[in-house]
Amino acid sequence: MPTITDVAKAAGVSVGTVSHYLNGSARVAEETGKRIQQAIDELGYQVDLRGRGLRAKHTRTVGLLLPNITNPFYAEIARHIEHSLSLAGYQVLLCDSFDSTSREDDYISNLMSRRVDGILLIYSQERDSLQELSRRSKLPIVFVDRGVPGEASVHSDNRLGGRLAARHLLELGHQRIALLAGEPHVRNVRERVAGFREELEAGGVPLDASLVLEGEQALSFGHRVDELLGEERQAPTAIFATNDIVAVGAWRRLIELGYRVPEDVSLVGYDDIEISRLTLPPLTTVAQDKHAIGQRAAALLMELIEVGQAAPHDKGVVIPPGLVERGSTARVSKVSGRNRDEVRTMKS
Amino acid sequence: MPTITDVAKAAGVSVGTVSHYLNGSARVAEETGKRIQQAIDELGYQVDLRGRGLRAKHTRTVGLLLPNITNPFYAEIARHIEHSLSLAGYQVLLCDSFDSTSREDDYISNLMSRRVDGILLIYSQERDSLQELSRRSKLPIVFVDRGVPGEASVHSDNRLGGRLAARHLLELGHQRIALLAGEPHVRNVRERVAGFREELEAGGVPLDASLVLEGEQALSFGHRVDELLGEERQAPTAIFATNDIVAVGAWRRLIELGYRVPEDVSLVGYDDIEISRLTLPPLTTVAQDKHAIGQRAAALLMELIEVGQAAPHDKGVVIPPGLVERGSTARVSKVSGRNRDEVRTMKS
DNA sequence: TTGAAAGCGCTAACAA
């Protein structure tokens, strides 16, 4: 691989001149420029960004650390982040932590050794060490999809999202409303649940404790919806799942059992990932603006890197979610009980 | 950020000694080592891999270029690649080409400027320039999920996959078999189709031209399955879609129209991505071993990087696909026509 | 066992 020295030799000039030509840092005579360009073309020269960065004190590289690139929600955010960043001349180092805190730490120290200009972090577990991470490493870090008090972050307003879901169900006249809380201990879920509760109470329909289930963030947890459905108890007319995967799991079980969505039970999910369009009918869900999250996170990080610090009001960016109504929710039906029995009979 | 010089000063030794201590390139007295380590700890020193790479002639960084990280198939492969590579001390630069050839080229030259040690490429469009890419850039490149004649590559045996699908349907007694070919011009799809055709012919049930539809690789194309279903013509008893998304699209439309899967029509997809488990019943599909693909691709690239060239028999790695039988296929039913009418009546 | 010094590819200050 030819170096700047090779080019200089071939063009019969000094490396300084080539450097100036390359960076426009000084005027270069037209004639000289031509010779240099010719040498570059002939040799197939490409700058070595390492050498440049060594002097220039930056690498134009950032680390993107996330729990699982296979999760469509993270993948979408990652895509928008990478896109914004690459337009601005940054490249991103992908680090999949497999949801492991220790891999996360390893990655961070590796990224530091590579002298990345900053880090975008979707951490897997909340922990104290996160708080001081940025200060200790003296590296700009922005937390994505999770707020960290006092730290730069970009995330969605989960409490509002929960309220949106509740309001929608309330407006449709539902009174018996169930909640499927996946990973109830993680902050984002906690907030969705809190918002959901709040709004329900404000609407005069407090959440019935016997109608909430807690579990993991997985299809299989959704399947457990049948626990809400025993013959002996009055079934809910609407269900809110704290994410789309769980909602889809619930939908499958519901259909298998002969319930109709939304006629017998309305269903709302959270996230608005691709699969919410796959069910029949497609899922009503609280949409997170993945585009905005990714784009703002990238912008915030670049601001931190380039100007040293962000305007205070930009330190904690929160993106509002929005309800997207698709087919899985409907006005509560007065005859839903009867309908349901009919379906059951048909089935057997 | 402290440098090796700072450490050397703090420990009262020369930088050479610190370097030796760090890399074990020479014996360092125990006492000296202790002092160095102490300095490192106090200063919070971390090697600068850029400086090291400048001398050492490598960066332990590779580029991963793919059309869309949001596509679950690519995301899974990406994950396994990143995992294998990171275990071996490499980091990966994520480049999402948004399916654009020109962005692809830009990325490649950028990666070269960063002096990556190699590139993993899932290209978006087949084109001649691909062939000479590796030779011209003198950079190890392995093509992933797409074979390129004469170049290092790791991909699945798509022809075999097509045959597997056909054989399965044949064994279940199907005679009227339809094909949904998404993006029929791309090599992988072409091969799946070819294999499918071959096996069908070998089984004495050649593909009926009126039963093949061509379109994009999207849910919406699957919806077009109804074109195969008009009242006036004899509907197929089985459908093969060249990927899972299309299969899911077909499934949705089928269900909406009152057909039962698999009683009225069997359905087989391709890829075995997550969503194939979401339908009701879950999709029978030809599984590609994303783990093997990612892992072998990473291994091949590292071999190319570290030993300079791969054993010839490893240059074109092909991974066998496998049929995974789930609920969407069944033995052809003699009464499927009647059943179907019943369902229709019930529906209206 | 340690140190001195050259050099990796580049930029930038200074001089010419």
Added chain:
DNA sequence: TTGTTAGCGCTTTCAA
């Protein structure tokens, strides 16, 4: 407008 040179952080001879 161009050239010379120091130096970015590191490794690696070669000597001591």
